[in-house]
Amino acid sequence: MMKIWNEAGFVTDDPWLVETEETKAGSNEKVLLSLDDFLERVAETAETGLGVLIQPADDIRRLEGHLDRLALVALAFPAFSDGRSFSHAALLRSRLGYAGEVRAVGDVLIDQIPHMLRCGIDSFAVTNATALKRLAERRLPGIDVHYQPAAQPSVAAGSYSWRRLARPAV
Secondary structure, eight states, X not given: OXXXXXXXXXXXXXXXXXXXXXXXXXXXOEEEEEHHHHXXXXXXXXXXXXXXXXOTTSOGGGGTTOGGGEEEEEEEESSTTOOHXXXXXXXXXXXSOOOSEEEEEESXXXXXXXXXXXXXXXXXXXXXXXXXXXXXXXXXXXXXXXXXXXXXXXXXXXXXXXXXXXXOOO
């Protein structure tokens, strides 16, 4: 069972859907388009409020110039060991300046969520039973001090210029 989670808690009325052969969108659901389908659609219409599903091998820079048409960018995490979508999230936030919702979909594990938040991902399609349980209990793991900057704002630790404090836990 998949649930959508963000820092405010579980979302009950999320309209976004990845269509498959088995799953088709209903009348009050919105489809996440592949990158190629999204680019084709924006070339043909002036439609806004669209959603796109970015695969790890996709070039996220192809969205440049079209970000104002997007309500949601979903980043695929097909396996816990594939970290390319972390880079996609950081590029969306820091270089492309995307301010809309960025969602992680696929193999989202509880240990990765704090790192995903730091990269700029703000919602998660979670299926992992352990992750769902820990999120329901509001128990996120984390590291209090980190060295590298992130898309998510942090606070200077005060002692060394390169040290930063993590945001308070949810």
